[in-house]
Amino acid sequence: MPKVVDPDARRREVVDALFRVVVRDGLQRTSLRAVADEAGLNIGSLRHYFASQQELMDFAMQSMLDGLTDRLLRHVEDIGDLSRHPPVERLRLAAGLLAELLPLDERRRAEVTVFLDFNAAARTNPAFRDLSDQAAAGSRRLVRRVLTRLDESGTLRxxxxxxxxxxxxxxxxxxxxxxxxxxxxxxxxxxCTAVLAAHLGDLAGEE
Amino acid sequence: MPKVVDPDARRREVVDALFRVVVRDGLQRTSLRAVADEAGLNIGSLRHYFASQQELMDFAMQSMLDGLTDRLLRHVEDIGDLSRHPPVERLRLAAGLLAELLPLDERRRAEVTVFLDFNAAARTNPAFRDLSDQAAAGSRRLVRRVLTRLDESGTLRxxxxxxxxxxxxxxxxxxxxxxxxxxxxxxxxxxCTAVLAAHLGDLAGEE
DNA sequence: CACGTTGTATCACGGCCGTGATAAATTGTT
DNA sequence: AACAATTTATCACGGCCGTGATACAACGTG
Structure with a gap:
């Protein structure tokens, strides 16, 4: 087997390049040629790893969602049982977890930016529908989960x-x-964090 | 002076067609040809009323913002002095006003849809920046105004x-x-209205 | 070395785009 | 009837796009 190049690594590099293009120029201008240029590849090479534009887009969005999901699961695991933390800390922990969805640093900013563009495209492009809906459902689930935990631990009014x-x-x-x-x-x-803290504080009914 | 056709009426028809295309197909696919087809015009005719694509887009977004602004001003006028309404009614009035920004019927749904697409485009297309920023500042001003009025009338905690x-x-x-x-x-x-009502209720500190 | 798999690079096609140039039709005025 | 301004309609150009086809280079294995 010739040409020892890890295809998975290449695909990840291409997806990184795609993210940079989307953030910089918008999804509308994110063409195969633009991504290939950004990745320093020839368009022919790029098409060797992604047979079509749709395959690249799907893989890119799926990658982003997987990364975000992993990060959220790790964060949830770090927190552990909410009842093992003092009541005063619980709101702060919840805010920290939900803040994973906010563009508070460059990494999350890029994520949210790309996600917004994908979402806008998903409205009229059926090809993005499934992943977009799935993402929306996921964030809604997370929020519901957080609120439920806070409620069960008696932290909410x-x-x-x-x-x-x-x-x-x-x-x-x-x-x-x-x-x-x-x-x-x-x-x-x-x-952003002040607004989120204010909201959770309201829900808890602090004075 | 031959060919008596009201140019303003034509321009409004074209803008209506543009809105329909944006709502149906997304801003990305809203080309001059698509708008012309939707309006039942030849692309040459369309270009007689809008010299360039940019001019059409600017005029369309400005029209939408003007219409929304008028509606908001009319609504504000209808409400009049907040202190002349019973305290119980004040939150409901505020909710009704703010609901002008929510997609609660077909007209507002189209507005919000178009606005979201324009906003997404404005992130990477400098041509839309000004109008988009102006719209964001406008809605922020309205919200601040509503909250200030509620606060001054002693309706808020x-x-x-x-x-x-x-x-x-x-x-x-x-x-x-x-x-x-x-x-x-x-x-x-x-x-949507339930969420908005819950939020305002929270701000008012109702039990 | 030769082979075949894998990766890289080009070319060409058809499609849609915005736009400039220009013709043709329409219609009130002279 | 002749004119001129307005409106409608076409054509062509260059650009960017995704994609198929295809050639070329690289390299582990036989």
Whole structure:
């Protein structure tokens, strides 16, 4: 077997290049040729690893979602049982976990940026529908889970409708991401965390 | 002066056609040819009323913002002095006003959809920057204004940071719009209004 | 060395795009 | 009827796109 090049590594390099192009130029201008240039590859080489544009896009978005999922699972594992932390800490831990979905550093900023573009495209491009819907469902699940845990541990004010609160917090996170990506100067990382903390504080009914 | 055709009416027809194309196919696929077809015009005719694609896009987005602004001003005028309404009604009035920004019916759904696409494009297309930023600043101003009025009329729990609450409510509205456009089944108009009502209720500190 | 797999690089095709140039049709005014 | 401004309609150019076909280089194995 000739030409010893790890295909998986190459594919990851290409996906990294694709992310850079999407962040810099937008998904609309992310053509095979642009990605190949960014990766320092010939377009023929690129097409050796990804048979079609659709395959590349699917793999890229799936990679991003996998990475995010892993990070979230690790974060959840780090926290462990919520009841083993003092009540005062619980909101902070929840905020830290949910902040994985906010563009607070360069890595997360790139993730959210790419994700927003993919989502916008998914509205009218059926090829992206499944992954986009799956991502939306995942973040909604995470939020519901966090709220449920907080509620079960008695950290929330009683009488909350968890369905409504899930939609509210999910929408808040989406909106913060959107705003932080479009207007980073007014919706800085500090402002994002302050807003998230204020929201969770409200839910807990602190004075 | 021959050929009596009201140019403004034509331009409005073209913009309507553009909106339909954007909603149906996405901004990415909204070409001059597609808009001309949708409007039942020849592409040459279209270019007689809009010299360039950029001019058409600018005019379209400006038209949408103007229409929305008018509607908001009319709504604000309808409400009048907030202190002339019973305290119980104030939250409902505020919710109704802010709901102008949510996709609760077909008209607003189209507005929000187009707006989201324009916003996504504005991130990497400098040509849309100004109008997009202006729109974001406008909605932020409206939210701040509503919160200020509620606060001044003593409807809000004291001790709120209006800066943070403005960002929070703005992000919530953006996120609701995003979610309702992408997943109308889970984020129905009823759910949207319920979330908005819950949020304002929280701010007011109702039990 | 020769072979065959794997990777790299080019070319060409058809498609859609925005746009400039230009012709043709329409219609009120002179 | 002749004119001129307005509106409608075509054509062609260059550009970027995804993709198929195909040639060429590299290299472990026989």
């Amino acid at each position: 009683p009488g909350r409708d968890l369905e409504i609160e899930t939609e509210r917090l999910t929408a808040l996170l989406d909106g913060l991401g959107l705003g932080a990506v479009r207007n980073p100067d007014v919706l800085s990382p500090q402002m | 004291p001790g709120r940071d209006l800066e943070i609450e403005t960002e929070r409510l703005t992000a919530l509205l953006d996120g609701l719009g995003l979610g309702a456009v992408r997943n109308p089944d889970v984020l129905s108009p009823q759910m």
